[in-house]
Amino acid sequence: MAPDREIQIDCPAPIVENQKITMAHGGGGRMMQRLLDRVILPALGGVTLAEQHDCAVLPMPAAGCLAFTSDSYVVHPLFFPGGDIGTLAVNGTINDLAMGGARPLWLSASFILEEGLPFETLRRVCGSMRRAAQAADVTIVTGDTKVVERGKGDGIFINTSGIGVIAHPHVVGPRQVQPGDAILLSGDVGRHGIALMAVREGFRLETPLESDCAPLARTCLRLFDADVPTHCLRDLTRGGLASALVEIAEASGLAFKVDEQAIPVHAAVRAICEILGLDALHVANEGRFITFVPAEHVSRALKVLQGDPLAADARQIGVVETGTPGSVTLRGALRTRRILDMLSGEQLPRIC
């Protein structure tokens, strides 16, 4: 043994790979700083502003209006075919801005982490957020991290808020919807909800269904770029197409007539809905929207939408009329009509 050898007194750096979130990671001290420096900020990568400060300082847009929205994301399982909670948290808020006709620019990202969550899970989720933000050209500019005791969270909850800019002159909203408007749908419905249910409940499908989770801002902005007078946009999230239609019908005080046969539904979604007694029109989506445009602009609007991969299957599904205010009627397979309503709660599978 060489007597002159220096003794190494530093402990080796902890192995981050197998580490899990502890209460100390939310304590505001050095452990939290390490979590940020070693896991969250590197995984979020280039989409964050590097300056760690109490708030983000953003440039004022030259003209137009600001759009601001906030949403919280809880999902089980955290990872599912076609996305994860990170993709949802970025795309969901981008989509809310897009539905206001805005170009999303900045997001905040706040995490509520459950004690015991593996670092690796957090790193994967943050990586998804980075990729989703990059794809949509938005920057995550501020955020927060809290830790709750084991059993008091579901792994990760994320809140994102978003700011966007409306640079075009169109006013977009339910009150802008006019009698004679056409109702356009950007693609098939029900895939997100059924894809998650299939994973959660262990349904074995020949081809796994993927969530439709996608950022819709670019798709929507094409309409404004092409100067299509777009009266209203609405993404179809919880409650599905049915809730979106009913909400807008009620807010506009008009009557919608929709052709059920025109609404595309993926074969596997349809099959699962039939077996369980669910209605695809009430099932959640994360990458679909409806838009209302004057009848004379339908073909141009559809051409614009169909030129975008996220709305390649866009089509007209109905018309706006005067009539019983707030009503949505559906013409079904037998060409009879029925009402379409929101559900009072979640859809529950039937017994037989």
Next chain:
Amino acid sequence: MKYLDEYRDAEGARKFASLLARITTRPWTIMEVCGGQTHAIVRFGIDELLPSGITLVHGPGCPVCVTPIEMVDRAIAIARRPEVIFCSFGDMMRVPGTCSDLLRVKAEGGDVRMIYAPIDALEIAARNPDKQIVFFAVGFETTAPANALAVYQARRRGLRNFSMLVSQVLVPPAMQAILEAPRCRVQGFLAAGHVCAVMGIDAYGPLAARFGVPIVVTGFEPLDILHGITMCVQQLEEGRVEVENQYVRAVRPEGNRRARDLLAEVFCVVPREWRGIGEIPLSGLSLRPEYSDFDAERRFPAEVDSRRSIEPSLCISGEILQGLKKPSECPAFGRQCTPESPLGATMVSSEGACAAYYRYRHVRTEATTDGA
């Protein structure tokens, strides 16, 4: 989609509708027994395609709706116990008991789980040996085989922490009770095709003969139902009283032998209380003595004082389940009784007649009847 689109074809429906218009010379009242058929009729507007003389009345075939309120209260009491994981089909979760429902028990901290197959409850039992797993076995002859299989396998696997709260009912005795009621106006039946797929059609011959009513075993798709109605009206117009099978693609006369054997192994026939209707002799299933160890009513006795289980006085679901009234004739419909605050199970079950009317028709706009 195969097996769906060909039975939802507008042109096919129109052909049945015009055939019915040609052959119908008098008013007829036909009952569709199953709640699944009721929903298809209301959802697809099948009744709007019929000649005005044909009246469809909705039957008792909604398992959730006829589960007695005492049984729902018992389920709620068991689900509240700290050692219990209570498993149920989704449909039962919102059904109102006297003062709560299973979703509320879950919100209050009870371990209530929605499952898709009774066999899943066995896996939960195997994974949680320190817990009592109780499955709410509700349904007609359609759910009975899978529920029987769960108990059968629990016994074979020695899963002593599994038990079943049984509220199984049988369709033919209920049809008989409806026909025996003094105010009965049913002249023909569409029998539930999936019940017959399990049990066969033997039980219906004596019923048809004794009460002089045609019975057509019918499927669930719009064209199945229109075809079933047509066959029934043909019999009525020709003065025939027969049991006919419209649903030949699923129903063999003898039913499913293996399923029937399993039912006979696990269950015995007993009188059962039907919510809104009362007790019907030999109308339900109960676990055989060999399986009584798995009976949740024995394992958790005296949970409920049945005198305290009270139906809301405004609710007319009993008359609706017997085809005596339609949901739209109920003064509480859409007012005191909505899916958010239901008075009866018929408003919340996915197969309940009130739920179907509320969901598809509650605002009757001019558009729903314009036939456009």
